Amino acid sequence: MEKLKGIIAGKRxxxxxxxxxxxxxxxxxxxxxxxxxxxxxxxxEKAQIIIVNTCAFLNASRKESVNETLAxxxxxxxxxxxxxxxTGCLPQKYVxxxxxxLPEADAFLGVSDYGRINEVIDEIYGEKRVNAVGTPCNENTxxxxxxxxxxxxLKIADGCSNHCTYCLIPKIRGEYRSxxxxxxxxxxxxxKKVRELVLVAQDTARYGKDLQPETSLVQxxxxxxxxxxxxxxxxxxxxxxxxxxxxxxxxxxxxxxxxYIDVPLQHADDAVLKKMNRKGTGEEYLALIEKLKREIPGxxxxxTFITGFPGETEEAFGNLLSFLEKADLFNxxxxxxxxxxxxxxxxxxxxxxxxxxxxxxxxxxxxxKKIVKKHGAAAVGKTFKVFAEGFDENRLxxxxxxxxxAPDVDGKIYFFSAEEVKYGEFYNVKxxxxxxxxxxxxxxx
Numbered sequence: 001m002e003k004l005k006g007i008i009a010g011k012r013x014x015x016x017x018x019x020x021x022x023x024x025x026x027x028x029x030x031x032x033x034x035x036x037x038x039x040x041x042x043x044x045e046k047a048q049i050i051i052v053n054t055c056a057f058l059n060a061s062r063k064e065s066v067n068e069t070l071a072x073x074x075x076x077x078x079x080x081x082x083x084x085x086x087t088g089c090l091p092q093k094y095v096x097x098x099x100x101x102l103p104e105a106d107a108f109l110g111v112s113d114y115g116r117i118n119e120v121i122d123e124i125y126g127e128k129r130v131n132a133v134g135t136p137c138n139e140n141t142x143x144x145x146x147x148x149x150x151x152x153x154l155k156i157a158d159g160c161s162n163h164c165t166y167c168l169i170p171k172i173r174g175e176y177r178s179x180x181x182x183x184x185x186x187x188x189x190x191x192k193k194v195r196e197l198v199l200v201a202q203d204t205a206r207y208g209k210d211l212q213p214e215t216s217l218v219q220x221x222x223x224x225x226x227x228x229x230x231x232x233x234x235x236x237x238x239x240x241x242x243x244x245x246x247x248x249x250x251x252x253x254x255x256x257x258x259x260y261i262d263v264p265l266q267h268a269d270d271a272v273l274k275k276m277n278r279k280g281t282g283e284e285y286l287a288l289i290e291k292l293k294r295e296i297p298g299x300x301x302x303x304t305f306i307t308g309f310p311g312e313t314e315e316a317f318g319n320l321l322s323f324l325e326k327a328d329l330f331n332x333x334x335x336x337x338x339x340x341x342x343x344x345x346x347x348x349x350x351x352x353x354x355x356x357x358x359x360x361x362x363x364x365x366x367x368x369k370k371i372v373k374k375h376g377a378a379a380v381g382k383t384f385k386v387f388a389e390g391f392d393e394n395r396l397x398x399x400x401x402x403x404x405x406a407p408d409v410d411g412k413i414y415f416f417s418a419e420e421v422k423y424g425e426f427y428n429v430k431x432x433x434x435x436x437x438x439x440x441x442x443x444x445x
Contacts, residue, residue, distance in 0.1 A: 008118075008125045009037045012080075014047030016068055017147070019055025021200050021236070021408070023088060024147060025155040027053045030087070030114040031145035037118050040145065048082045049121065050075060054090035056172060058338045065090045066102065073104035083107075083124050087114065093172045095133045106130070111158070111173050112137045136174030142187040150195045150387065150424030151407060156184060156220065157201035162239070164266070165277045165344035166309065166337060169202055176203065178211050181220055188229055195387060195424065196258065197224065198234045198407065205235075205242035218246045225256045234406060236262040240288050241279040251296045258403050259299040261292065266306050268323035269316035275348065276309060282323055289327050300330035300404035307364055308337040308357030310348035317360055324367050330375060331410045334364040369436075372411075376434025383444060386413050386429040388421050397440075400427075411437035419443070 013034050017027035030053070031040060041047050050072040054065035065086075075081035083106045091098055092110035099108070106124040109116060110133035123130045136159060146152055160169045161176040178201075188197065199221075201207060208215035224230055233256050238247075240263055251257050267273050268282035292299055305320065324332070336357040339346055384402040389412075391398050397414040398421045405411060415429045421443070429441040 006122055006126075007037070008122050011038045011048045011082075011121070012041045012046055013038045013049045013051065014041050014044040015051045015053060016044065016072065017053045018065055018068060019053075019057065019061060019089065021153045021198070022155050022158070022202075023053060023055060025144070025153050025200075026088065026111070026114060028144040028147055029139070029141045030117055031147075032143040033114065033117050033141070035145060038121075044072070045075065045079055047075070048080055049085065050081050050083070051085045051087060051117075054086060054088040056089035056093050057168060058340065060338070062090060062094075069102060069105055076104075083121070085109065085117075085120065085124070087117075089172050091133050092136070093168065095131055099129075099131060103129075108133055110134055110136070112139060115139070115141060136172075136177075138177055139179070140183060142183055143190055144187065146191060148407070149389070151198060152191050152194050152196075153198045153200050154184060154188065155179070155201060156199055156204060156207050156217075160202035161206075162203060162279075163277060163344075165275065165348075166306065166340065168340050168343060171342060173202075176201075176206060176210060178207050178209070178215075180211065181215065181223060184220065185223060185227070188224065188227055192229060194230050195426070196232045196234055197230045198236060200236050203237060203239045203242065205238035205244075205247065216244075216246070217242075218244070218250050221250055221254065221257070225254055230256065232256055232258045234258045234260055236406060238263055239279070240265065240285055243288065243292075248292065248295045251299065259296055260302070260403055260406065261299065262302045262304075262406065263288070263292075265303045267309065267312075267316075267320055268305075268327075269312070269319040272309055272312055272316050272320075275311055275345070276306075277344070282319060286323065286326055289329070301327075302331040302333075302406065302410070303327075303329055304333040304335065305364065306335050306337050307360040308352040310337070310345055310352065311350040312337075312352060312360075317363075321363065321367055324364070324371070328371055329368070330404050331372075331406075332368045333409065334361055334368070336361050372437055373434065376439060379431045379439055380433060381431065383428050383430045384413070384441075385426050386415065386441075387426055388423050390423060391421075398443075400429075402429075402439075411439065413439045413441055415441040415443055417443035 055061040085107045086105045087109040091108035107130040157178045159174040207217040386400040388400040399412045431441040
């Protein structure tokens with residue numbers, strides 16, 4: 001270790017990143033700052049400083065964050081670790097409780113405090129605990145250390161102003177704040193070549209409405225498309241009310257736009273949607289999905305839904321099941337409603353029993369599985385351009401993603417190849433058969 005004028009340098013630092021892809025971007029920016037003074041290590045057992053970048057969206061996320069912190073603290077007793085730092089959403093919302101209940105942590109930083117990470121390391125080596133949690137604000141850091149191969153996430157905004165009644169995000173990350181275009185362009189250029197750039201925010205389609213002068217997601221997409229560093233652009237988390245005709249047109253005419261969109265709907269029953277403080281109705285959502293498919297041939301539409309929300313009657317749940325059948329989504333994710341203290345829905349009457357939530361969740365997955373099976377059967381005999389990501393030792397096949405597979409959340413395409421495959425490159429793969437949520441194929445020349 002080198003110590004000059006109170007500055008700590010040369011420590012081995014390992015980071016555990018939990019939660020969503022937006023959190024991953026925060027982690028990558030923090031890694032860039034850390035690398036200016038310290039040595040980054042992949043093996044936590046070798047780290048002298050362990051940083052846990054946390055999620056606090058749901059109770060399960062908070063438990064995981066605390067458990068990971070406690071596990072990291074064990075390395076201070078039985079390993080090489082000297083300090084443990086907790087960053088991100090958990091301390092942002094709960095630092096008051098954590099300071100007392102989690103003495104194993106030497107420091108806490110919130111969602112906008114990553115820029116202070118090296119300063120905080122200096123302070124905790126002065127033998128004192130540090131609470132560096134501040135108010136969520138705009139970030140100007142653009143340098144990143146990529147943790148994904150060939151593709152990258154771009155967080156184009158932080159916070160949320162929708163105030164859905166089940167969600168803690170506005171209380172954790174603050175109101176919606178778009179990142180200025182110039183900062184985003186600089187960030188992308190720093191990533192160098194990106195085969196697939198995945199745009200994310202709590203509501204990606206809302207981008208730019210809060211900027212002065214006001215801009216739009218489409219304007220941002222056009223500027224990104226002009227960059228030689230980017231080959232393809234994927235959109236996640238576009239709220240339905242902000243999907244404009246201009247955005248739909250951009251899908252049609254922009255060759256860099258991947259024909260995939262994630263539209264988080266959360267429900268399809270009008271009464272439940274109103275209680276959730278969601279904009280729109282089930283009928284409007286269905287019309288939007290039909291329009292997307294009609295206007296953008298071949299587009300894969302993904303969504304997420306919550307079941308067991310307070311007051312979700314059998315009729316309301318039936319409306320959601322019926323919606324799934326009509327919407328014919330390519331991919332969908334389902335979650336049980338989590339009663340989060342501090343949200344408006346926490347005190348709503350007619351809370352649903354956990355056993356009912358579980359039963360309804362199973363029915364939703366069963367309904368979507370039938371739809372996935374149909375899409376899988378339709379893919380047999382077709383050839384897709386597949387982004388190779390790795391080799392499965394159990395299946396003894398390579399695997400990757402086609403345009404209808406977003407990283408981490410959708411299925412994979414497993415494929416055989418008689419010739420060597422380089423990860424991060426595209427290959428033509430002919431589908432042989434479906435395999436649950438995945439597809440099996442063979443490389444064709």
